[in-house]
Amino acid sequence: MSYFNCHGCSLCLLSCPMWQQQRDVQYSPQGLFKALQHNASHDDIAPALFSCLLCGTCDILCPENIDITETIKTLRKEAFAHGIEAELNKKIVSLLAQPSSELKIEENTIILPGKALRTKPMRLTKIQSLLSSVADTALSLDDGDDIALALETGIEISEHRLHNFLEPLRAAKRLYVSNGHLLKSLRQWLPASELLALGHSLSLLSELTKELNHNDLYLIEARSFHLDHKQKITHYDQLRHQQGCHMNLDLQRNAIPIAAGGLNAIKPMLDSKEQARWILSGHNIQRIIVECAEDEVVMSQVSDLPILHIADLMEA
Ligand code: SF4
Ligand code: SF4
Numbered sequence: 001m002s003y004f005n006c007h008g009c010s011l012c013l014l015s016c017p018m019w020q021q022q023r024d025v026q027y028s029p030q031g032l033f034k035a036l037q038h039n040a041s042h043d044d045i046a047p048a049l050f051s052c053l054l055c056g057t058c059d060i061l062c063p064e065n066i067d068i069t070e071t072i073k074t075l076r077k078e079a080f081a082h083g084i085e086a087e088l089n090k091k092i093v094s095l096l097a098q099p100s101s102e103l104k105i106e107e108n109t110i111i112l113p114g115k116a117l118r119t120k121p122m123r124l125t126k127i128q129s130l131l132s133s134v135a136d137t138a139l140s141l142d143d144g145d146d147i148a149l150a151l152e153t154g155i156e157i158s159e160h161r162l163h164n165f166l167e168p169l170r171a172a173k174r175l176y177v178s179n180g181h182l183l184k185s186l187r188q189w190l191p192a193s194e195l196l197a198l199g200h201s202l203s204l205l206s207e208l209t210k211e212l213n214h215n216d217l218y219l220i221e222a223r224s225f226h227l228d229h230k231q232k233i234t235h236y237d238q239l240r241h242q243q244g245c246h247m248n249l250d251l252q253r254n255a256i257p258i259a260a261g262g263l264n265a266i267k268p269m270l271d272s273k274e275q276a277r278w279i280l281s282g283h284n285i286q287r288i289i290v291e292c293a294e295d296e297v298v299m300s301q302v303s304d305l306p307i308l309h310i311a312d313l314m315e316a
Contacts, residue, residue: 002066006030012068014252018052018053056069078154110168113139123309169186173194178293212313245289260292275298276295
């Protein structure tokens with residue numbers, strides 16, 4: 001379904017972070033699509049187009065089944081082709097041009113932890129050990145952060161860069177990926193491998209989740225949650241009922257994103273601290289537990305409560 005099928009029901013506004021922050025329908029899929037139906041130019045829609053977090057909340061709400069996040073990526077690509085956001089385009093293209101790591105065949109199970117988690121080597125070692133119960137687990141040499149940014153903006157990735165990124169991963173039977181957006185594409189590129197969200201995989205380990213309690217706010221990583229919403233909602237509902245913890249779920253059981261990583265990290269269009277305050281509001285809690293390391297940084301800027309990564313529950 002294309003944006004021409006948008007009938008303006010407004011359901012996509014319910015949990016859209018752009019709408020929540022701007023309170024202006026232009027900053028929503030509905031606003032974008034209605035503008036395009038009335039011949040708005042890429043220039044007209046650029047502020048909203050580049051504010052979108054690609055969190056995927058709207059994808060699961062749209063009754064017309066419009067693939068909203070894919071549509072936004074295509075529109076960004078077209079906007080770049082019109083010379084809009086030229087500096088941003090240049091920056092991502094230059095990141096893609098940087099030499100990638102040497103090719104090396106790795107283990108059966110590989111983790112792509114992302115930049116933020118790599119700053120905590122002890123935590124990373126703990127995660128490796130937690131996920132190594134069946135097979136040895138290696139860290140990828142390359143997180144593909146530049147590729148994830150290119151995917152968010154529709155920028156073309158050269159065959160050479162993609163080859164260097166994917167080749168060391170091809171032998172792996174299972175990959176744990178922290179970036180929910182990259183995970184979506186890796187499932188297409190590596191169909192023979194089992195591709196799992198890192199945070200969600202840790203949330204399946206009872207030795208960690210038994211430590212959660214009713215004073216905790218547990219922050220689900222929004223992008224990977226919305227990617228597999230039907231399967232994951234049952235798991236998180238059970239976890240919430242068993243442990244009594246709070247979660248960043250709204251009334252429609254969509255995960256409210258913090259806006260800490262991805263494109264918004266290199267070109268902030270939405271205020272991640274405001275997102276964090278929105279998530280915290282109404283919760284009477286004593287600890288914050290995060291699946292995503294980027295979220296930890298933002299939460300620490302708006303809250304004095306202890307903040308733990310889910311892997312840290314091992315020693316809590
Ligand atoms: S992906 Fe998220 S930020 Fe973007 S339009 Fe949809 S709900 Fe809003
Ligand atoms: S939910 Fe879908 S059909 Fe409804 S306004 Fe949003 S994009 Fe349009």
